[in-house]
Amino acid sequence: MDFTQVEKDYVRQKALPDFDWTCFETPTEPRPLTKTLAQCRVALVTTSGAYLRDSQSPFATKSPTGDDSFRIIPNDTPTTAIGLSHPGYNTRRALEDLDCVFPLALLNRLQQLGKIGEVAPRHMSFMGYIPHTERLLAEIAPQVGAELKRDQVDLVLLVPS
Amino acid sequence: MGLATVSLTLVKEMTELVKPSKALYLQHPFGLTLGDVGDAATHTAVLQDCLRYAAEPLPAGTIIDLPYRWTKDDLRERQLRKEAH
Numbered sequence: 001m002d003f004t005q006v007e008k009d010y011v012r013q014k015a016l017p018d019f020d021w022t023c024f025e026t027p028t029e030p031r032p033l034t035k036t037l038a039q040c041r042v043a044l045v046t047t048s049g050a051y052l053r054d055s056q057s058p059f060a061t062k063s064p065t066g067d068d069s070f071r072i073i074p075n076d077t078p079t080t081a082i083g084l085s086h087p088g089y090n091t092r093r094a095l096e097d098l099d100c101v102f103p104l105a106l107l108n109r110l111q112q113l114g115k116i117g118e119v120a121p122r123h124m125s126f127m128g129y130i131p132h133t134e135r136l137l138a139e140i141a142p143q144v145g146a147e148l149k150r151d152q153v154d155l156v157l158l159v160p161s
Numbered sequence: 162m163g164l165a166t167v168s169l170t171l172v173k174e175m176t177e178l179v180k181p182s183k184a185l186y187l188q189h190p191f192g193l194t195l196g197d198v199g200d201a202a203t204h205t206a207v208l209q210d211c212l213r214y215a216a217e218p219l220p221a222g223t224i225i226d227l228p229y230r231w232t233k234d235d236l237r238e239r240q241l242r243k244e245a246h
Contacts, residue, residue, distance in 0.1 A: 001241060001242070002174050003172050003174060003175070003241050004172070004174045004175050004178065006241065006242065006243055007175075007243070010243050021175070021178050022178075022179070023178045023179070024178070024179060024180045026180065026221075026222075027180035027181070027182060027221040027222025028180060028181055028182040028221065028222070029182060029221045030165070030166075030182035030183050030218075030219065030221055031163040031164060031165045031166075031182070032165065032218060033165050033215060033216055036216075037212055037215070037216055042212075088191060088192075088246075089190075089191040089192030089240075089246060090192050090246050091192070093192055093193070093198060094192050094193070094198075096198045096199075097198040097199055099195060099201070099204045100192065100193050100194060100195055100196065100197070100198060100204070101192060101193075101194050101195070103195055103204060103208055106195075106201075106204055106205060106208055107208065109205075110205075110208060110209070110212070115209065115212060116212065145164060148164060149164070153164065154165060155164075155165045155166070155167070155212075155215050156164050156165065156166045156167075157166070157167055157169075157208070157211050157215075158166055158167070158168040158169065158181070159169050159194055159195070160168075160169060160170060160171060160194060161191060161192055161194055
């Protein structure tokens with residue numbers, strides 16, 4: 001069973017009759033680490049729909065065109081201050097243990113164990129249903145990349161949901 | 162610009178369309194990417210795999226099959242058929 005076909009049929013039937021996947025002909029060239037892991041600053045990019053309950057709005061989960069915005073999650077955020085808004089999975093289950101989709105606490109534990117140099121001061125959060133990717137690719141992803149560069153991040157771990 | 166990245170993926174076919182620089186495939190349900198609620202050992206193992214492969218030189222577009230499988234129930238299979246959330 002090819003899930004890409006199942007999902008494409010589902011989105012076309014429920015929301016966007018002209019939906020199709022954004023595809024690339026050639027892979028992105030990996031950028032090698034220039035330091036040991038014990039020297040690296042590591043950030044997370046999650047598509048779990050994580051947001052700060054008290055100061056950020058949830059992602060739009062009812063829109064047929066999705067939501068291509070992102071939220072910045074400071075690393076020192078208590079996990080109890082984080083909400084999840086996403087139409088594609090059971091967020092209540094993941095809220096019981098945020099590490100399932102957004103391993104913020106776990107990454108900080110790995111830092112304490114000396115597995116990485118340090119955790120980045122900020123992480124980036126998207127909601128994974130983004131059927132129209134033009135603005136994401138042209139504007140938003142470069143903006144997120146620039147924010148991560150500003151934080152002098154060496155390695156980004158992308159965690160879907 | 163460029164940043165070193167490692168992407169986890171739950172759907173290999175989707176990743177083959179997007180072709181990120183380096184991806185790790187694991188067969189967990191949506192919403193339980195690193196493993197079940199409370200399964201800290203699996204969460205830790207998955208994240209440490211991300212770090213291990215981040216440091217390893219691999220050809221562009223490599224998708225590594227991680228050994229993690231969801232055996233608790235049929236949630237993943239039902240999700241892949243759009244029969245469960």
